Amino acid sequence: MHELGIVLHVMKTLEDLAPEHGITSIGSVTLEIGEVSGIMYEQFTDCWNYFRKRHPLLESSELKISVLPAVTFCEDCKKTYETVRYGRICPYCGSPETYLVTGNECSIKEIEAEQQQEETETTCTS
């Protein structure tokens, strides 16, 4: 269950970042996940919904997952193809000399958050 570990790390990263950006609460978190990164979206979302309740900052946050397609490049014929459909062997020339170009990503793309008002703005109201 590496989803559990990844969820905890994402939450820690966001909590560490919050003071620096003056964030008071997070409405949504968008992750970019490659098609062959090995992350199970449903389990990931379940873990997220379980643990967000323990973090005041993330209590009502929605998890959005943006899936990036997996593409493999063939070193012999220099063509690219869909990894999930054809695997490691190039469908054009049969070469095993291939490598993954995209599809293994796993990153926090963006968050929607509530930010503290700037101090100068709040003092203006008086």
Next chain:
Amino acid sequence: MAVTIELHKTVTASNDADAQALREELAHRGILLVNLMSSPGSGKTTLLSRTITDLPETSIAVLEADIDSDVDAQRIEALGAKALQLHTDGMCHVDAGMTAQGMAALGKAGCDIVFLENVGNLICPAEFDTGAHKNVMLLSVPEGDDKPLKYPLMFQKSDALVITKMDALSYFNFDLEAAKRRAMHLNPDIRIFCVSARTGEGMDAWEEWLLSCMN
């Protein structure tokens, strides 16, 4: 005020920072931390037992990570080495935070090498930096020579590959050259050692490499 903030941070960013801090702290204390990864049953504890016996001059401690039980820690302690059992509580890997907790529990007493025996699993442990100075993976002969094809990331992340249970080579359909070639294809810099911890075959080269990493 609602805003959208673009982050583009790796999901393990918090772990990567913890890992780097631990790596530097241990280097400062003169401790070599080796992360040992493999499938369950590939012979991690047996390799460690033999290594501890073969290197009486080197002070070795072991962090045993398992989902449950303390049988591995008991085996290591029976040899007179310090061992600490970490329970990951269902988690399939060890991360830098858990490793740092284990190191703290081992205490401030000095030792030369600490082995982190990661959870038996060829997938998830490869994705989390533990703070180790060297990543070593084991592949045992009965597992088959096709493992580099199935679990490429583990081979890419490892500094050394120890092929274990070499004494059983004649009983299995294991193509040693194919296994080496496949591992080298994924990671041209990987050091490969073929050993049998039972007969002692190949242990010299492995131990020599280990000692050279201490400098």
